[in-house]
Amino acid sequence: MRKVSVIGVGLTKFGEHWEKSFRELAVEAGARALADARLEGGKIQALFGASMSSGRLVGQEHVGALLVDQLGLTPIPAIRCEAACASGGVAMRAAWFAVASGAYDIVAVGGIEKMTDVSTEDVATALGGAGDQEWELFNGATFPSIYALMARRHMHDYGTTEEQMASVAVKNHANAAKNPYAQYQKEITLEQALKAPLVSSPLKLFDCSPITDGAAVAILAAHEVANIYCEQPIEIAASAQASDTLALASRASLTEMRATKIAAKEAFKQAGLEPKNIDLAEVHDCFTIGEIMAIEDLGFFEKGQGGPATEAGRTALGAEISVNTSGGLKGKGHPVGATGIAQICEIVAQLRGQAGARQLHGAEVGLTHNVGGSGGTAVVHILKKT
Amino acid sequence: MHHSLPLVWRRIPERYNLIGCKCETCGTPYFPDRKICPKCRRKGKLVKQKMPKTGTLYSFTRVHAAPSGFEHESPYWLGIVELGNGVRILSQIVDSPEEKVVIGASVTMVFRRIYADAEEGIIAYGYKFKTI
Numbered sequence: 326m327r328k329v330s331v332i333g334v335g336l337t338k339f340g341e342h343w344e345k346s347f348r349e350l351a352v353e354a355g356a357r358a359l360a361d362a363r364l365e366g367g368k369i370q371a372l373f374g375a376s377m378s379s380g381r382l383v384g385q386e387h388v389g390a391l392l393v394d395q396l397g398l399t400p401i402p403a404i405r406c407e408a409a410c411a412s413g414g415v416a417m418r419a420a421w422f423a424v425a426s427g428a429y430d431i432v433a434v435g436g437i438e439k440m441t442d443v444s445t446e447d448v449a450t451a452l453g454g455a456g457d458q459e460w461e462l463f464n465g466a467t468f469p470s471i472y473a474l475m476a477r478r479h480m481h482d483y484g485t486t487e488e489q490m491a492s493v494a495v496k497n498h499a500n501a502a503k504n505p506y507a508q509y510q511k512e513i514t515l516e517q518a519l520k521a522p523l524v525s526s527p528l529k530l531f532d533c534s535p536i537t538d539g540a541a542v543a544i545l546a547a548h549e550v551a552n553i554y555c556e557q558p559i560e561i562a563a564s565a566q567a568s569d570t571l572a573l574a575s576r577a578s579l580t581e582m583r584a585t586k587i588a589a590k591e592a593f594k595q596a597g598l599e600p601k602n603i604d605l606a607e608v609h610d611c612f613t614i615g616e617i618m619a620i621e622d623l624g625f626f627e628k629g630q631g632g633p634a635t636e637a638g639r640t641a642l643g644a645e646i647s648v649n650t651s652g653g654l655k656g657k658g659h660p661v662g663a664t665g666i667a668q669i670c671e672i673v674a675q676l677r678g679q680a681g682a683r684q685l686h687g688a689e690v691g692l693t694h695n696v697g698g699s700g701g702t703a704v705v706h707i708l709k710k711t
Numbered sequence: 712m713h714h715s716l717p718l719v720w721r722r723i724p725e726r727y728n729l730i731g732c733k734c735e736t737c738g739t740p741y742f743p744d745r746k747i748c749p750k751c752r753r754k755g756k757l758v759k760q761k762m763p764k765t766g767t768l769y770s771f772t773r774v775h776a777a778p779s780g781f782e783h784e785s786p787y788w789l790g791i792v793e794l795g796n797g798v799r800i801l802s803q804i805v806d807s808p809e810e811k812v813v814i815g816a817s818v819t820m821v822f823r824r825i826y827a828d829a830e831e832g833i834i835a836y837g838y839k840f841k842t843i
């Protein structure tokens with residue numbers, strides 16, 4: 326396998342874009358990524374697209390060809406990757422494989438979701454498809470309720486508290502307030518989070534990531550050509566992925582994600598690094614309990630210590646390990662198919678020193694963690710300065 | 712999300728009577744039914760088996776934001792039940808006083824209507840659990 330670098334990234338603002346269409350968002354992020362890479366579109370040899378549920382949300386499938394078409398990149402080959410909320414992460418990994426294998430020198434990877442064109446109920450139904458249709462949704466389970474079942478058991482086994490979960494939301498909103506691309510530009514207080522209405526007990530409104538429109542694009546290049554286009558290529562030091570059962574009840578544990586643990590172990594091995602070497606991480610906080618479990622399963626904290634560590638500020642910007650400097654899914658927003666790529670964009674911005682008000686000083690190594698459904702898919706990437 | 716008639720009909724043995732399966736090679740029980748034992752794969756031999764109808768509550772939540780088809784039941788309890796043979800299943804918890812819905816509570820299966828689809832006229836039935 327060859328070394329692969331990220332040479333350009335582009336995002337749209339995350340939020341509700343009632344005035345912009347699915348394809349307009351994709352083009353906006355794509356054009357920014359190409360400009361960032363200082364690349365003529367003609368140099369791109371293949372495209373990997375990601376969208377979880379464009380068919381249900383905007384009635385549009387065939388997203389690979391659509392992206393190539395709208396970005397003016399015909400006739401290069403394109404495919405769409407789908408792994409629920411990890412669609413972006415698996416597309417990133419597919420793009421990495423395509424360059425690492427030697428098949429292509431330069432490829433684009435783009436994720437998009439347009440979620441606000443339909444009712445909240447329709448979004449919930451579409452997202453529910455990330456779980457087990459026949460054994461979870463049939464019985465009245467919602468996506469938040471599946472994470473609520475994990476939260477309740479985590480509280481029982483490790484003494485995790487609702488305050489600790491709320492402190493994840495408070496931290497991520499504080500980071501989002503420093504990110505001009507984030508959906509939420511306002512900090513929240515612990516009290517606000519704790520007093521918010523219940524969605525699925527013990528999870529309340531601020532424990533849940535929002536419904537978001539947005540797109541994110543990255544340009545990947547073989548390391549040997551990366552320097553031609555880019556002064557600061559960011560190396561992909563590891564790309565790993567694992568799967569688990571679709572249904573939560575079928576798993577051995579409700580309080581850890583086995584797919585995350587396996588993908589992380591493989592990623593650290595590939596990179597020759599350990600959790601303590603990571604300066605910042607974008608982890609999959611679709612629900613606050615998700616971040617608590619992630620920082621445990623990725624090896625940053627002992628099992629059961631994710632809640633106390635967050636409450637004590639050990640994951641805040643500039644602390645022991647900076648978790649979700651972008652604001653995470655919670656504060657930045659969660660346009661499902663775009664999320665995995667947007668995580669990459671944040672790490673690249675931080676490692677290049679372009680993260681503005683939320684810049685982490687001296688950042689050398691970053692990690693991304695993208696989960697599909699309730700843990701059926703987990704993708705981990707490690708990026709580092711070259 | 713509502714299901715077509717064949718989708719509902721195909722699952723009747725599992726949903727009405729908790730018919731899962733057991734691998735004769737390694738002894739592992741499964742619910743819902745599987746066609747391949749993940750532990751033994753090609754060497755596995757799966758046969759139908761009825762699951763025990765009692766167990767304990769392993770985790771629970773009260774759903775306040777209900778999906779379509781369940782709005783009139785909101786808020787309702789949802790749990791993961793660990794059956795007597797160790798198999799865990801997700802189910803609604805009904806007819807149970809709030810103070811009894813705790814981790815470790817003893818529960819037993821009841822047969823109930825899961826939802827009625829106004830559009831297609833399908834009424835889907837299946838298992839729910841209640842505290843003992």
Ligand SMILES: [Zn+2]
Pocket residue numbers: 734735736737738739748749750751752755756
């Ligand atoms: Zn077996």
